[in-house]
Every structure is written in C-alpha cells, then in structure tokens.
Amino acid sequence: MTSLQSEPFVINIGPQHPSTHGVFRLRLTMDGEKITEADMVMGYLHRSMEKLAEERTYTQNIPFTDRTDYLSAMTGNLAYVLAVERLMEVEVPERAKWLRMIMAELQRIASHAMAVGIFANDTGAWQTPVMHMFRDREKILDLFEMACGARLTLNYMRIGGVSRDIPPEWIPQAKKLLKDLPKKFAEYEDLLLTNEIIVARSRGIGVLTPDQAIAHSVSGPMLRGSGVAWDIRKADPYAAYDKVDFDVAVGTNGDVYDRFVVRMAEMRQSLRILEQALEMMPEGPVHARLGAATVQPGGQSIAPLAYRPPVGEAYARIESPRGEIGYYIVSDGSPAPFRFHIRSPSFINLTPLALMTVGSTVADAVVILGSVDIVVGEVDR
Amino acid sequence: MDETGVVIAFWVLAIMTIGSALGVVGARNIIHAVVFLVASFLGLAGLYVTLSADFIAVAQMLIYVGAISILLLFAIVLTPQENRNNSEGFLRLPALALALLVGAVMIFAAVDTEWAIADRDGFEETASAIGDALLDKYALPFEIASVLLLVAVIGSIVLVRPEPMEEDE
C-alpha cells in the first residue's frame, strides 16, 4: 500500500523577505501546509563587532553598542557602560543614574511600540497599526534628539555618567508626551487586543511552557509571556530602578498572544516609571570625576581616551526591551578590552523557534517569528 | 430559428465546440486537454443559449466549467507525473473505428428520420418552468438525485481520506 507520499516541500522564508525583520533566513520543510522541520540560517549581518572592539579603547567602543540592537540603542549603551564602570569601580552621580533610567524606559516604549506594530503587520493588518505606533515613536525620538542630538544610534552614555545634561525645556516636553501616551495606548488596546482576528491568529500558537523557556534561557517578554515573572530591573536593580515602584507584566498561556499582551502592559509600566522618575530626579553633576581624568574646557570631565582600567573581568546585565542584554569585558590593563562579549537576547530567544514552529503552518511561523521580536543586528552582532 | 444572428452564433459555437473537442484528442499534455474540454463546455453553453435554454446554459457554466474542471485538474495534480502526456493506449485503432461507426449511425438517424417539428419558437424563460416541474412532476427523481449527490460526496471523501493507520506509523 504505497501511501499518498507527498515529497517534502522546502520553503525558504529567505534572507530577503518582507516579514523577517531584517536579513534572517528560516528554512521550513513542509508536508502540505504543516511544517515538519524549521532551521535558521543566520550571520548575514555579522560585522564581527566583538573582534573590532578589541582594538578600540573603552570610550571608542560605546558607538558599537548602539549598532548591535539599533532599535533600543540606549539599553545597549547602558549595559556596556555599567560593565566598564563595574570594572573601574566608578561611582556614578545620582542625577546620571536617573537620567539613564529615564532614557532606557523611553527607549523601551519606542521599541515595544515598534514590536507590537510589526507583529500586527505580520498578521496581515496592512501597516495601519505600525503607522499609528510610529507616530508615537517619533515623539520619543524627538526627545532623544533634544537630549543627545541623535535619533536612532544615540551614543548618549559615557563611562561614569551621561555625555551631557538635558536642556531645560526637555522635561516639560517629556511631561506633555507622558500625558497623551496613555490615550494612545488605550486606542491600541481596543484596536488590537480584543480584535477577533488577531486573537484567532495568535491564541494558542507558538506555545512555550515555563520550563522550556527557562531551559532555552529565554528572557524578556518571551519569558514573561510564558508565565515566569523574571525582570532584571527587579531582580538585580541598576540605575535608579530600586527607587521607583512598578510591576512586572506576566502572561499565563505562553503563546504569541500573551507575549503581545505583555509588551503592551510593559509600555504602560514604563509610563508609570517615567512619571515617578521625572518628579524625583535630583539636580547635580551628570558625570563622575574620574581619577586621572583631564578636565575639558567648560568643566566637563570626560574619561581620557587612553584610560587603563585594572586587570580583571566584569559582567553587567540589564533588561533591554528584548530581554537580558549583558556585556562581559576582560581587561588586561591596556586601554583596549582584551575580550568584549555581548550576551544578545534576540539570539538566545531564537533558540526555541524550531520547537515552537514545528507542527504549525507557514502563516503561524511568520507570526511566531514576529512575537520573538528579533533585531538581526543583535542576533548576528 | 432563422434570424441571421442566431444562425451565425450557431455556426461559430458549433465549430468552437467540435474544434476544442478535437483539441482534447490531439493535446499532448493532459492539462491542455482539460483546457480544451472547458472550451468545449463553454461552446455548449453558448449552443444552449441559441436553443433558448438559458437556465441550463448558466447551470452548465456554473457546474461544468466551475466545478468539474477543477475536479479534473486536482485529480491530475494528485496523480503521478509520467502519465501527463495524454497518450493513446493500444486500443487506438479499434476505438477510432467504433467511434466513427457510432457517429455515422447517429448522424444518419438524425438526418434521415422525420422529426415532428413543432412550429413554436423558443421558450421565453425556462427557470421557473423547470422549478415547477422539478417540484411537482419530478419530485421523486429530485429527491433521489439529492441522495445520489450525498452518497457521491461521502463516498469520494472516504475513498481519498488518508488511512488512519498511516498517521500512527
């Protein structure tokens, strides 16, 4: 009895494809509409940052950190700078800590807005939600531009503090933004959350149980979507997170819908943090006076280009919008790091992708990939 | 049936139907054969219109061109590659002889007999007449036809459903 054998049908959701958020290739072996095998081909955007960083001094490496996860440059900078400060045992002034937290939370809202918009676009909603969310992301990027002159690759943080203080009219504009964002979020929630088709397309798809998530050391909204309440901002507070009160959003079903809901809830929590932070931010210097630092004209002391941290290693991790981003730096006393390693959350969150997509259809695979919310710059480094 | 329009239509459609029927015979690829078949179905639908059978013409278009052609095409897609060359088997010559014989007999019968030609021209509209006839004079055959369709649908589904035991191996 020869069965109706249909030979495996290999489809490349290839490097150049509208919904892979960048140059990333997913090779699916299909039996009819169902996926039997899914393997990922990465490295199209590998710029060997970790090797390049070994020839540059600590301060020159800061621009690299914005270009790994170009959708949330602030958190990239912050993680690296925290690692180097931990290496050099530098005490960051209070105002700089608050400023760093405010910028990181603004960056989280911008990145989540982008992630949720693109996810809705993957389910087919023809860019309408993305365009709405871009409108808010623009306002946040304007705030960044006012603070540090750049919109996407910000290079705002320095070892020992932040590059410059915020202009006086920054806080009123930020407060105005914080007033009208909740209205926008309410609009997105009833536009997307209870939308029948989005629920149908994402409920019960790409389910990841807590132990599978922990086994794959997944982090960020994916981990919280699977029900594990783990957030570095609470577990290992940095900057000024221990001084503000906020909640961790957790899903219950571990499917694509819950990750999407967790991201929306996290945006609201970031708003809460920002409201408190803008009230409680103290005055004061924004940059630590470093030992042999040369004093720049105008009273700003910037760590010298050739500063030599003590021999040793340091690892610092923070909660980036995609999960736990960490920088592991080994110093051999020379002005350039001996080893510069980035623990990129997108790369590690991708590992259970095959587990989630096998058995579902092509349409689901695209939606699951959207829910992982990868940035290929960070995946390939 | 003598207005010039109808006569022209008849000749055009007749040539189209018979031409595409011959196309089915001659086509080298079975997909082309099905396309020719669909063309002859459309030609027939046109002929029905010239015979003022509008309901049947549209039904023919809906069922034959819309549904049965898709059935044929799907069957072709599901069956193996190598039999798609629409070749003739070894029965070619006897089949040709038989077909010509049957054709000759039918045409002779058509031309020779004295048909009792009624001197009425075409029906104005047939849909409601067919509906009435179906539901009072031919109600029983109507029910049997629906049962037949049901049996055919269930039968074909059961035939093609992948055997359960295949799933578990």
Place this chain on the structure above:
Amino acid sequence: MSVDLEHYLIVSGLLFSIGLYVTLAKQSFIGVLIGIEMMFNAVNLSFISFARFVESGDPISGHVFVVFTITVSAAEAATALALAVLLYRVKGTVEVERMDLLKW
C-alpha cells in the same frame, strides 16, 4: 439558411463519437473521465434540442432531464476522480492498461 434540429443532432453526434474515442483510446484514467464527460454533454445537447424543436406534451421535461444528467455526471466525476487518486495510491500509476486484475 435556417438552423433546425438536424444541425444540433449532428453536432451532438460528432461530440458523442469524439467522447467515445477519447474514452476508449486514452491511456490515462483521467483521459477516460474526460471522454465520459464529453459523452454526457453530447447527450445533454440532444435533449435540449429535442425539447426545443420536437412537438411534445410539456417541452420543459427535456430541460429537467438535463438537470438530472448534470447531477449524475457531477456525482460520477467526483467518485471517479476519488478512484483515480486511490488507484494511484494503490498501484502507483493511473495507466488504464495496467489495471487488468479485477481485484487488487
């Protein structure tokens, strides 16, 4: 030059003989089915032309009969094509000559 019953019957006869040839000569099972469909259509055409031209009690019965032949041919096509797929699954081929055993 008016068109009357003989013309339509000739067309139907030609179509029928072509259908018969295709049914008998074609090697693939699908080819046989195409032939059967053509024969069905030839018969329908003759019914309709009789209903149109010939003197009869209620001429509409020709159309009703064609409705029935269309349903029968649709049912037959569905079942036969299911058989074709099954044949392929069992025998690995749809060539008519290879189906010489009555039981497989």
Place this chain on the structure above:
Amino acid sequence: MGLLAMLLEGEWYDFGDLAEQIEDWGAPDEAAYVLATLVATVVILLWAVLSVLAFIWIERRVVALMQNRKGPNRVGPAGLLQPVADALKLLMKEAITTAGADRILFWAAPIIIFVPTLAIFAIFPWGENMVLADLNVGVLFLLAIAGINTPAVFLAGWSSNNKYALLGSMRTIAMLISYEIIQVLALLAPVLFVSSMRMADIVSWQEDYVWIVLIQPLGLLAYIIAGAVEMNRSPADNAEAESEIVAGYHTEYGGIKFGFFYQGEYLAGFAIAAAVVTLYFGGWTLFGLEEWIPGWSIFLGKLYTIFFIYIWSRGTLPRLRIDQLMGFAWKFLLPLTIANVLIVGAEVLIWRENELSSWEALPAIAVVNLALGVVLFAGWARFLGHGKGTQAASGAILTQEIGTVHFKPAVGTEAGS
C-alpha cells in the same frame, strides 16, 4: 436633432431607445440592435477602466489617511496621475515568461480571469431599463461567472512553474470553492422573496416593497464576507499574503499581465459591490429620487459606498489563516446560511399562503429575521467555542515579586502545538 432632445429628456441612456434611435437614422433592424449593444459595451468598458484607475488613487489615499500619512501626492496634482503612472509602468515592464512555464496557459490565465469579471457588468440594471443583457437567470449568471475564474486561478498558479505560485493557487481555489457555496445560499434569500432571478424584477420589487437589506441582514453579512474572499481582500487576502508566501499565484507575472490581475481584482470588487447594491440596497432606486437624478448615478453612488467598506476593511483588518478561513466557511457560515434559507422559505410561504398584506408581513419578517440573525450568529459562535478557553482575549497579570511562575494554560493549549 432627435438625439439632443433625448439628451435633455434624460432617457438617452436607455439602450432600447438607443436602438430605435439608430434605426430612425436608417440602419437595418439587426444592425441597430448590434450597434446599440456595441455602444453599451464600450460605455461599460470605459466606465470599468476609468473607475478602476480612479479607485487605485482613492484607495491609496484613503488607506494612507487611515494610517495618518499622506498617500500618493507626488505625481501630478495631489497624486492624481499616480494610477496613470502605475499603468504606464506596468505597460512598459517587460512581461517575462519563466523558464519551464507552460507558455500558452501562462499567457492565457490573466485574460481568462479578466474577461469574465468584465462580463458580470452586463446583467446589472444601471438605470430605468438600462441593462445590457436582461437575463432571466441574472443571479445565477453572476454565480457562474464567479465560478469561472476558479480554474483560471489554477492555470495561473500551475503554469508559472513556481513553488510559491502553486501553493498560493491551491489556497485560493480552496477558498473560492468553499465561499462559492456560501454565495449561492446567501443570494438564494433575495431570490426567494422576489421569486424571480431577473435583476430588473428584484430592483422593482424593492422599489414597491422594501429594500431587502432590512429583511435579510444575515444573508447580506454572509455575502459581504464571501465577496471579500472572492476578491482576495483583507480578511482573506491569503492569495498574495505578502508576509507569508510572497505573492501567491501571480508571483511570476510581470508587466501588463500583472496589470490584468490587478485590474481583475478591482473589477471583481466592483462586481460584488454592484451585486450587493442591486440585490440588497435597491439597485438604482432611492425612494423616488430617481425621477430627477438619472438612475445610474444613484447606482454608482451606492456601488462606491459599498466598495468603500472593502477599502476600509483592507486598511484595518488583519488576515485570517487559510484553515481558519475554511473552518469559518464550513463550520460557521454554511449552517447559518442554510438556516437563513429555511427561515426565509418559511416566511415567504406563510406570507403567500394566507395572503397577509405586505404592511403586516414585512415588518414582522424584518423583526424576526433580525432577531434570529443575531441569536443564530452569537449562539452558533458560542457553540463553536469562540471567545472561551483557548480563544479568550485576556490581559497580563501585574505582579511585584520575582521568580514566581503563573503558567496556567486555558484548556486546549498543548505545548509546542
């Protein structure tokens, strides 16, 4: 001078009169009829091409406004020449045929899809007796033409010898066939009320009694959804789901061949909108307004508003997965439309049997249909497990403490499914 007089009296656009008018100019009988039909066909063809071009622009502007951006405004004043630019681009693009493609079918498929969709417009009554082909089986003709492009889609997908195209065409055919049944049942209801399939009768019935949309909400809903599937529009644009298989069955088509597909899709949209207008919204009548304004302008106005619904849904609704769409058709819409036909049959029977006057019958039918429609819709959805367990929309839990696990999947979510 006869023509000018006719123009003023406003009946110049009545094909029947046009034929007599041409006869008065001394053309033989048949030639006048052929000429009138020719003129009418050219008018419809021109209308189709121009309104497609207009709507390409309108759609892009409207969807742009929905996404708070501007839409085409570079080419020509306010982007009005953008569709012309697109059309020229398509004309100039080299229409390559893929290697190994079945040349004849590859070229024939777009035409087979385009021409029948254009033929649908012959049966719609645009004005007083302004219908090109007054078929007695108008509604069935509409369904037959919708059925014709199913094999054409297969040919397009099969002959372009491309993996994605084949998958796309298989999906589209599966959708088209299952929603064709829904269309048949949904259109059965208006025919039952009017007891004739002639479009002109349906329009005159609605003029005398009431618009069928008021007494047939369920049928209209089913038909609009089936229409969206018919033209591969938003909730069901699986055929060319960009985010999945790239462009469905017209992946390999470039140049003017793709132009045919693109135009065919719009024309299918207009055809569905015209059918909805004629069957549910009273064709070219607008409570007596048609004495002053020419009928066809009312018809076009309604047609464009209905088409706007499809533009609106395309701009906002995400896409259903193919199996959900099929499940929706077979498990949800089919039982509903069958029940709808039974209900309508019963109502018409009661109305005809004991000769209730239309004043008593129609309001009762309207209320009954609306109530039953809502009850059936919600009840059947609840029965199919919609909005419960695996399909409930729920918010996230907010917690302060770290490391706790809140994973309690609603029944039915199997891990890794």
